[in-house]
Amino acid sequence: MAQVMREGPMPLATPELTAVTADRRWAGTRAWPAIRKFIATKPLGAAGGVIILMMVLTAIFADVLTPYDPYTVNQRVQFTAPSLSYWFGTDEFGRDVFTRIVYGARVALFIGLLAAFVGATAGALLGVISAYLGGRVDLYLQRLIDVMLAFPLLILALAIVTVLGRSVPNVILAIAIPIIPRTARIVRSNAMSIKENMYVEAARAVGGSHAWVILRHIIPNVMAPYLIMLTAQFGNAILVEASLSFLGLGTAEPTPSWGLMLSGSALSYAEKAAWLAVFPGLAISLAVFGFNLFGDSIRDALDPKLRHRS
């Protein structure tokens, strides 16, 4: 991305461009010194990165880390308090809570990351196309985005889940859709200002096709807001997935999902089995916390001047 920036003719210095080119040293250097620098300058972000890494490793090595199966029902040990054999206790089906939380990391990561990625990418494409084509297309797409923004997320999620069913792909869709208009807005305003720069016109005058101009000039310049939005939405997507599952609109039993673990059982049995209400919530908070810390630092590194309205 930084390489592409240097080859084109120097554009007018807009804030986004200055920040990106200023960091070209970072992109070009070797990994380890760069990481050390990151840790030194942004300790909070590094902490977030550690949390994320731990979560990913937990998700990958779930089978190794847990002695129990997250699905097996064993009524005889239901509601055991946290102990040496059941670190986080068991739920009303006798399933080990620790195991389910570890496997829940897989669900949270998969759904959250994929939903954020799909939503941000689709939104960014929409924004770029809308800005680039301009005119009528832009007008209609903007109205579409307005409608998407005005529609309450919950109703949309409810409707999607009701029509299409409560499966993982549908939950991902339900989470991704609200992300699309927000990303589109930001990317579009960036792309608009780039488009108005002379060098785009120059590129077209020289004979570049639409696709080439978009690829070479516009997309690299919207990478910053896109990446910012993407990393910002990771944490949020995990939170939304938990909320939907809590309301009974996301993943269904017996899938181990943190939000799901907090619905039904936690509310009904919390008085006699408080551990059911505590641990899944801790897991959610920790995960979102890590992603937010990390995302914040990425944003600071990429573009400290970007004031985002969303």
Added chain:
Amino acid sequence: MHPESQWALSQAELEKLPGFGRDHAANLREAKRLLAEAGYPNGFRTALTNRNIKMPYVDLAVYLISAWKKIGVEAEHKVEETATWSQSRLNRDFELLLDPYGSTTVGDPDEMLDKFVTGQPENWGRMSDPVVDDLFSLQSKEMNEAKRIQLVKEMIKRILTKAWRIEGLWTTRLEVRTARLRNYEPMPSHWNNRRFEDAWLTAK
């Protein structure tokens, strides 16, 4: 039929039927063998359509799915909320359905076993067996109590052997009342809600 009624099969009779035996390991082996015989040595994938309510729907499904896993049957849990579920049920749009029944007033076989007769509206699984139909109409007309129980038990045995329906939970309704409540009689069926016009509360 309700295990505490006179219509139900006794424990001994039940244990003779396939899958009801006490030896769990033997049951699993037999199940796997039957699957292999039917052409599914590694089990198969299916979907269980269920309603979005914790007890008894979702909870039973959690147990069923974990139990089926042991013989290699992977059931996807399709939880639908009430409106969708009742539509799926009406249109017979399911592979496996979790369907509760039995909240009846009297618990008579005419009420409860009606759904196994060909063509009946509540026969969600579209089960059809002329022997079952015969048995049902016979027991319906039978005046002799003992003979009727005999016919009903025959019918149950046949249905369970065919495994059209897998029995799940029987639930007991618990009503919690304050000691101050007087002259209140619960209705036999929980569909009839409650009658309070003759009840009153004492001061202490």
Added chain:
Amino acid sequence: MLRYILKRVLLMVPTLLGVALVVFLLMHVVPGDIALLILGAGEQGGDVNLSELEKVRHKLGLDRPLYVQFFSWVWGIVRLDFGNSLWTGAPVIEELWIRFPLTLEVAVFATLVSTLIAIPLGTLAAIRQDTWVDYIVRVISIGGLAIPNFWTGILLILFLVIYFQWSPPLVFVPLWEDPWENIKQLFWPIVTVGYRNAAVSTRLTRSAVLEVMREDYIRTAWAKGLREFLVVVKHTLKNAMLPVITIIGAELAFLMGGLVVTETVFTLNGLGRFIVDAILRRDIPVVQTMVLMTAFIIVFVNLIVDLLYAWLDPRISYGAHRAGQR
């Protein structure tokens, strides 16, 4: 400027119409029939008489062709007639009106309290940037963002019930009738909904103040030797408020989500739970009306926010050429 306002107001119409169309289609595409539910087909009494079904559907007007239903609904809205709930038969407006005060109170107080906390906290963190004060505020606000509000609600209730044997009252008493009863019921829900907004607003205030403080005119103020307080309050805050105000508009959508979840956890008879129940019952007029109203509020609030933006920042003027913004 006036032309801009007019243009924006006019633009609200196609947006709302678009929302109306989407929600109408959604409600009619979604499987599940309220007539079936009314006849009790959801329960074990599955023997649904098909002619009964037809009668109920006809009574509810569900057997008319789709476009007829859509236009009669839109026409009704123009005359401010939002129809009757298919479930209770009462006018939708009445059903909404009963629950409106509770939800409004929670929403307004949550936003108010959170803004009152966020502005001083965020400003403090900004002017003491990179000190321990700053780090603490940042960690608290990022942490606050990360904690799901339904979990907070559950923990709060658990805590109150176990340690204080106290549970929130179930009956809603309006604020003007009996403030204490009202607060007893709504205090914890307001906290549960509000802390997330507080976290977001704190972070935004901090970054906005930081940005403004780097501007030249602030440096001039320092150079002139003005006291810190004067510089911060008089010069910085006014300009830093822009993005903070914007966030109130943008966060509105998330606020509604927070309301639904909180009302579920605390068993409040508010609009959030109501719309979820209505969707589950396929009570079409209620859902359509509520979605439309929500959309209207969101669009309207965003318009106000944009106008405030223009008023507060004289560099922005709508109507003439604007750089890069919508």
